Amino acid sequence: MKHKALYTREEMLKLNVETLKERTVSVIEIAEVAFRQQSKWSKTISLQQCVDSVxxxxxxxxxxxxxxxGAEIDRLTDEGAFKGPIQEILVTDLGMFxxxxxxxxxxxxMYGTIGKTNFGDIDVNKPLVVDRLNEDGKHEGGLCHTFLDDIVGAIAAAASTRVAQxxxxxxxxxxxxxxxxxLDLDI
Structure with a gap:
């Protein structure tokens, strides 16, 4: 049996949406973070533009x-699959990690300096779904989202930046x- 390693953009979108859903996150939740961030600067953007960007x-x-x-690392952490100190570091989402x-x-x-700046804002302030993911892992029996909270925040930051561009x-x-x-605005 041949294993597949390359996927089309449509397949990657579908697989990413499925992975997010398995980890309790929806596209609309990420778009809401992007909208919240970008609507401070522009009153003309819509939530749908943010969904499209996400x-x-x-x-x-x-x-x-x-x-x-990142989702696979979090899943393996949930299962206790890591050995030694890294398991505890991941479970506790150690701040110095x-x-x-x-x-x-x-x-x-991928969206330049502003993308990184927007990510910093989201990472520090933890709006909406980012906060939920961050807090979920801190409760007994909650899913580990050590990587996913940052990845979701980064997707929202990139979407916010793309909408601004x-x-x-x-x-x-x-x-x-x-x-x-x-112009091809496929950025």
Missing amino acids: EKILSLRDTFHILQL GIDELFGLELAG ITNENEALKDPSVEEIK
Whole structure:
């Protein structure tokens, strides 16, 4: 039997959504974090734009790899599959561990410095689903989300940044001095 290692963007989106659902997270919850963050700066954005951006980000190969690996680490932690001190470090989501934040920074960094800045804001303030994931693991019998809370926050940060980039591009195109050109806004 041949094992599959490469997936289309559509397949990666579907698998990422399924993995998030297994770990108690929905696309709309992530979009709400992005909307909350970006609506402070622009009153013209919609929740649907944030949903579209979250789905776009979930279809990217780097996101796929980060999300699948992080969710699997959390799942294995739930099962007590790690040996030695790393099991306790992961179960307790030790603040000095930091590897989970590296996953988040890498993912958010696909959208530049602002993506990373937005991730920092979400990581510190833990809005909505990010807070729920962070707190869930701290309760007896709760799922471990050591990696997932940061990955979800990073997806929201990237989506927030993507919405801002598209909004700014659309505003720039309204300038009468800009020659009308067809751009592929598949960012």
